Amino acid sequence: MKTTISEVKQFVGKEVTIGAWIANKRSSGKIAFLQLRDGTGFIQGVVVKADVSEEVFQSAKSITQESSLYVTGEVQEDARSPFGFELLVKDIKIIHDSVDFPITPKEHGIEFLMDNRHLWLRSRRQHAIMKIRNEIIRATYQFFNENGFVKVDPPILTGSAPEGTSELFHTKYFDEDAYLSQSGQLYMEAAAMALGKVFSFGPTFRAEKSKTRRHLIEFWMIEPEMAFYEFEDNLKVQEDYVSFIVQAVLENCKLELERLGRDTSKLEKIKAPFPRISYDEAIKFLHKKGFDDIEWGDDFGAPHETAIAESYDMPVFITHYPTSLKPFYMQPDPNREDVVLCADLIAPEGYGEIIGGSERIHNLELLKQRIDEHGLDTEAYKWYAELRQFGSVPHSGFGLGLERTVAWISGAEHVRESIPFPRLLNRLYP
Structure with missing residues (x-):
């Protein structure tokens, strides 16, 4: 047999x-x-x-x-x-017969292992992380399929960028400029106006010259978008989804978590609802923790997010960021024009932001104003503005970074272990 x-x-x-x-x-x-x-x-x-x-x-x-x-x-x-x-x-x-296999049962330097990533994948540790990644992907499809979402595939080559072009890979599309997608969000908004609740799952690219343990040049994003969903509705979907995938890994990857030495008691606590802290509250909290260098209007770095996360044993939402920090498409708070209806979800244990999301602007004139303020090409965003011209509705969405989520749930120290063939600054091999 x-x-x-x-x-x-x-x-x-x-x-x-x-x-x-x-x-x-x-x-x-x-x-x-x-x-x-x-x-x-x-x-x-x-x-x-x-x-x-x-x-x-x-x-x-x-x-x-x-x-x-x-x-x-x-x-x-x-x-x-x-x-x-x-x-x-x-x-x-x-x-x-295999002769002189280079990765022997001993300690190897990380650059050596990265040069031999095609072989390093065979190790017990990498095998376990990839199985956990696979379970998160399986559970993602289950969650959205069971909750009435339709899978839609946005393009990878785009003529415009949702958050400006400074961190995008430029290429030529015959005689036009094109960019590798940094997010499918704008296209998913169009899909939500046709199909109600949609999600995408695909590769995204950031030409960001970062060398931290949280950053990849190429990574995978899960991006749901929902018509008639306002800010609070959006947060509920996020916490339900994250809770679902964590519990799925606990149930179906016991052996892999054990092999990795993961403290599963920390994961067992991950159940909705999640705590929340506003950006204003976060600034005050950081000042009390001795971060005197950060002021209202500054973005949070890894040390700030980690300090906030350490105060909770669950993922925590940081909500209502200043308008100046966020992309042009985010809906302003109706009670405060200087902040938007957005949230970043920060994972526990120092893994940083795993989700960014917001309610989107649904008023045509306000969107046009924001496009102008951000110096974006009006013609390139004509189709996007038309979504507000023909039957506009309140709508919301978010993006979850798969690799950071895999790293957090598996306990991997660096995101390079959470994707089969990582693309990092100065690394395109193998």
Whole structure:
């Protein structure tokens, strides 16, 4: 019976064949232990000299790290294993001998590991993080599909930018200027006017010369947009969504979280509703914490967000930022023209902002005024303004950065581990 490691629990006491790679091994005189991986998981194969042919035992002793093979054996329960099962090996058929695999079971420098990212992905830690990423993606589709959202795919090549062009990658689109998308939001607003509640899930690009543990040049965004949803409605969707994906990972990635040494008690607390603090309150709080350099109207940096987050054991919304700090499309607070109806969601444990969202301006004249104030090309945004000309309604949306969310939930220190092939400042290889 041919199967996978993740499915062996169905075959306890039976003989199965698994296509696998050798992650590691050790042997004594009469027994060899093979650490096997097949992409679905890891399992130990035990080869007892007395139970196999001399040829099979010698293969088990001499096989090298990352060699590929078909291994046949009996599935046994093993309470000592985190996985709960092991394979009593009967036969080995080597597919390919791996020679001098560069990532050995020892400490390696980060640049070396990044140069070998295509191979580093095979490690237990990276495997666990990628499985958690996959579960967050699966749960994202489940959440929005179950809540009446329609998946819409905005373009990656755009002729305009939602937040200006200073941090965009420029390219030529035949004889026109074009940019790699930094957000699908504007297009999602158009889709929401057609379909009500929509979400996108795709790559976005920021030509931002940052080298922090929170920044990538290319990353993935989940961007819902909702017609007839005002500011409070928007926050409710955000906290329900984040709670849903955290609980999904806790339920379906127990082994991966354990492998990463993640303190799951912190994740178990993540349930809506989330605490809130206004920008005004945040400034006062930071002054009390000794951040005398920050003034009203300044944006928050990583140290400021971390200080605020440390006061809570849940994600926290920072709401009502100054109008001057935020993009042109955000709806002003009806009671205060100097702040907008927006919120950033800050993850606990120093992982920073994972969501930015707002109610959008739905008044045509105000939007035109904001486009002018920001010095944007009126003609390029003509289609966007027309959304307010033909049946405008209050609407809201947000964007969640997948990689920061993966890093937070998995406990990874740097976002470079939360995407298969990270694009960082000065790194485009492999």
